[in-house]
Each structure stands twice: as structure tokens, then as C-alpha cells.
Amino acid sequence: MNPSDEIVKRKFQEYYASPTRKLHKPPKMEQREYGFLMFKEKFMVRHRGFKTAESLLTAARDLAPKHVYYSTAYYQQPTASMEEKGWLGADLVFDIDADHLETPCKTEHDTWKCKACNSTGKGTTPKLCPKCKNDRLDSETWLCEKCLNQAKEETFKLLGILYADFGVNPDHIGIFFSGHRGYHVHVYSEGLRFLGDEERREIADYVLGQQLDFQLQGLAETKTRGVTVIEGPQLGEPGWRGRIVAGVYDLLQENEKSGLTDSLKAWDNKRVLEGGSFWSSAKGVGLSTWKDLAVKAVEKGSARIDSVVTTDIHRLIRLPGTLNGNTGLLAMQVSERGLEDFDPFTDSIAFEGKMRIHVKEAPSLRIKDSVMGPFNNETVEIAEAAALILLCKHRAEPIGLMKS
């Protein structure tokens, strides 16, 4: 184990050993499978079962794992091999991660490196190295406030869709900060528990607005007595219909009207508000122009989830109340009312002391109210929470490692 991992592991162990520590108890915890990713051996210890939060905590303390996971699925025998577990349904889960968001700040803080030809670049890691076309690329991502805020926005949009379109009961929803770059939303409704992977894929595609056909959502050109009329959904209609109109309406309301045709720049919302048809409220605007706007409206109205997570009915997902080995931050439940003001850099801090480390290179970061960095090859004594982020992200090395 390298010195960074060693000290992070020790801090994690201390954390789990604290006498006041409590872990999140997922619904029907005894029917779930648990897994631990260790610091030293790079494999997953899985197919474990626990009946109480206390025994799970004991295991976390003894193993001091880098990551702790539990299954979104319920099983008759959680500790049996995969084919003998006896699947009893699974929560419907959504993962929103900055990795899947296109935020402009990514070019400032995320980098990648090709394992084959050593080329490097900034921003989102491409699928293939642009130079040698190899697909083995290492990415270094950063824990950025803007990205996390965007992830929060996506979470709000997702919740909106779950309530209005899917009719999910707010009491059946759990919202969690992942401890790294995003949020998880779990739906525990019994009625949705037995959905198979294909059904879940339909749900994921709906949330993403994928393969959405505007004609099937009512947007079409019709000719009556030689006059071309554009028909489409109206404001206030349920589902994507209403969301498309609202989205296009917002686009036209925005002050930033660059890229719009002259007739759209002159668009006046009065006719719509007075109950006129939305799609005939701008003179001389054709179907293709409306469709372009509708595409943008769907982009804005959809929630950018990672559909792989939603469709996997045997998924292991991070257990709230445990530490995320990518940051040392706490994965934790956030109430919906508290989500707006939730601040990962204040609310999910697990360590309060100070620590001396040598930082190679890192952007600035904030813990609570104090901003530190950017760092460049320097030895500093900073808040332990910040030090752990830097150690976990391999941007720093420990100094004067205590003998264990």
C-alpha cells in the first residue's frame, strides 16, 4: 500500500471506530447484499449479508474499506452466489454524476492521459485518444463546486419528473449525496420494485427524453384548405407535451436571443397568455424551426442520469453513512427540503482536525468558509478534510507518516 492509502485507511478506521458512529439502515437491510472495496487488494469483497446496522458497522471498522456498497436488489439469500440468491425485486435508482454532465468548467479542472502514447488533454475524457486512437485513458477529475451545483439542478429536475409524470410518493424517495461528484435518488415504492431491466430502460429513456419523437408528442404540420397550420402540445399539458412547450416558451423569454430568427426575436408572449395557440403565436415560423427549439427544450427539461445504473437490477451502490474513498467525504442522505442549501463542503465533512501534507498540484478548494490553494508543489498544514480530498485524489503525499 502506498503511504497516502495507508494514512487514508487509518483515518477511515478511526472514523468507523468512533463510539457515536451510526450507519444508514436501508429498508429491509437483511435482504440486501453488501460489498467492500479494499484499499490494499484491488478487488471487491462481496456477497456479504448483515441483519443489523451495528454488525455492518463492526465489519466496516474491522475491514476499513475504501468504499462500502449495498445492493439495490432484495434477495432471499443475499450471501448466496448470484444465481442462487433469489431476486425479490429492486429499488428504482437514479445516479446523477458530474462525469455525465457537460459543464464548461471541466476544461479547467479535469484532465486525461492516454496510457498508450502519453498524450494529455483537458476536459471530459474522450472515448478514444485523438492521437493514437487507443481507448485506454486515465482521467483525473476534480471535485468542483460548479459541477456539483449542476448535479443538484439535475436532481431537482429528476424529482420533478418523478412526482409529476411518474406519480411517485415523496415519502418513498431517498436523496443521497454520493460523497464525490453527484447524487443518488432511490425510489422504494413497492409497485415499482418488480420492474425488469427492459421496463427500467424505458423509464431511464423517458427521464432522459431519449428517442423522443416530436410528432408523437403532437408537434406536426397540417394543411387545411391549402393553409399550413402548425399544431402542437399546449402549456399545462401533462408529461413531455407540457414540458416541451414550457421549455420552448422559456427559450423565447430568455434575454439571450442570439441564434433565433427575426420572427422569433419579435415573439410576444401576449397571444399565448391570452389563450391563443402557442405554435401559431409567431408568424412565419416553420415546423423545422420549432423542432430545433423543441430539441433544446428537451435537453433542458430532461434529467441527465446514468442509465446504466437505473437499468441494472443487481446493482451495488454506495451505502449512505460511509466514507467515499475518492474524497474522504461522507456519502449521506439529504432531505428534499434541505437539498437546495446542501453544501457538500460543509455538510459532508467527516474529519475536523488539521494535517500536514505535501501537495503536488491542485486547484483551489473550499472547506466550510475557508478557501485554500491553488497549490503547486508545496508543504502545507490544512484542514484534515481538505487534506484527505487531496490525498484520495493523489494530488498530495503525507508527511511524517506515523508508524502503525
Add this chain to the structure above:
Amino acid sequence: MLTRADLAKYPFLNEATDYVKDLGLSIEDIRPEEYGPVLDRAEKRLEEALSKGRITTNIADENTEILSFPVSNLILSLTGEDRAKRRYALAEAKRAYELLKQESPDKLELIASSAFQWKLRRANIQLGRRLYDFSIGLTDYLRNAIHLKEPRWKLSNRVLDHGFVLATRDETARLLEEEVRSKIIDRTSRSTASVNIPTFLGPTIEHVRNLTVKYLGTPVHYELPRVPVPEAMPPCVRNLISLLDSGKNVQHMGRFTLASFLVNIGAEQEEIVRVFKPASDFSERMTRYQVEHIAGQRGGRTKYTCPMCTTLKTHGVCYKPDEVCATIRNPLSYYKSQARTFTRGKKAAN
């Protein structure tokens, strides 16, 4: 309320089963002397399904219609052919759809919610030019709509409001058709071990067996060719091989797909290892270990099958799908259907 006429139209309903029970009849009672028409109709149902894929909707006698259905099911369970069961279930479901789409909204509602326990509501909502008679509970909608591949059934293209999907009357009937199909497949797959088969049924069973052979051909237990046929491999697998061949890297999902595909078509282990040899990070020991693992000779002893096409699409392994791809859901099915075409010439020569 469902009338006897309704049960004759929809003999798969639980109410129809109860009706037969109330008559106090069991299969031993359906003797040719007294119930000749019932046996005839039961046979006819099967013959129509096997020959034309359609079952007539006209009803000569209500009782005969109701009683013949369970008899058809039983005969089919006894002849035990999956292909015949699927074809029969589809034909019965289509027959039901023809009748359902002519029903009043009230009757449709009764059938959906009481017989199939759908969460169904009367909607009567006009959106644009379309009148939606019903809204269907999300899970009832999805369970049936995932079998329908046209874009209009995709959830993204529906109106979803507070957990209910709006549907026209005809769409509701079409979704019920799917429900009927699943239900009949279930019924004909039930165990018949506890049923005493009356001897008079013997000739009918034999006749249906012959009909199955006549219309669906003899069941071919097609064996995959001993030696892998590269021409029969799907585009994704060929792409993976050529990527490796040119020294390019293939990610985990791609490697797993390739290895599990080759294991399942019966390729020799040496051959599989050779395919991976050009990879830039090739380690013979690791490759051998992993191939053995996938083949079920190590670890959990599970032989892994090849991932489904939908999974491969999600992971970006799917590559230039062709016409054959449109008809299959797993790369192995592609190979099975194509290998037959490519090896037929050789077989004929034997």
C-alpha cells in the same frame, strides 16, 4: 358484469374457468358421445392457430366456445411443443384483440381491471386530435408495451401523468392482446402431471402432434457447426476481432462479449486465447484464466452467456447493426441463424 356471451369471446378469463367449474365438468366428462362439438372446436382452434396463425372469431355456440378453450390448452400442454404453444398463444391473443377493439369502453375496463387486475382509469382526455379513453397504470403499461417495438409504444413518446399512461381504446385493446398472450403461454406451460388423461383424447392428441409437424415442420435440434464460422458472426463480434487484430485496445465489456460469445459457440480454448493475442496488454496466463472463468471451469462454475444487444448498445459495443440484427436480441441468436445458412451447403453434400 360479464355475460356468458363475453366468456365465449374471452374464454381465457378467470370467470370463464369458474363457469366451467360451476358446471361441474372435468376433462373426463368431455366424451365424444356427448361433447363431440367441444372436442371438434378444441381441435379446430389448434388447427387454425397452427395453419393460419388466426382463430375465427365467430361463435356458433357459447358453451362449446367456452368449454373448448381449456381442452385446447390441455392438449397443447400434452403435446409439449414450445413452438406450437407460442403460435397458439399468439393466435388466441389476436382473436381476442379483434373482438376487444369492438367493445365498449365499459366492457374493456371491466376486462382489464377485473380479469387482469390492471390499474385502469377512464380518462376521456382530448390532446390535440387524439381522444384518450383510458389511462393505464405505469407498470401494467410497461409490462406489455416492452414487447411492442414501434416508436409509438416507447414510454418517451407517451403521455405520462402521475403514474398513468394515456391510451386510446384501440391501444388499450392492443396492450390487452399482449396480456392475453402471456397468460396463455403460462397456462399451456403448466404441469399436466396431476391430470388423468382420458383415453378418448388419445387420437386428438396424436392428430395435433401431426398437425404441428405438418405446419411447423419437425423440430430440428440444430447443432452448431463444430468449427466456428466467421462469416456467421454478427458485426459487433467481427469488429471486436478486427480491433484486437490491429492491435487496438478493447474495453472490458467488449472483451467479455467476445470471450463469452466464442465460448458459447463452442470455440476451442486455444483458439479464443489466440484471438486475444494481438492485444497490446496481452497476458497469456490472465487470458487463459479469464476464458476458463467465463466457460465455467473456475470460480463460481457458471458458464456465462453473451450479453444482450440492449446491454451492448448501452456500453457502446454494438457496431453497425445489419438486417439480421434487427431480428435478434442476442449476438448468439445471430450466429445460430446465420451458421445454419452458411453450413447448409456442406450438410446437403453429406
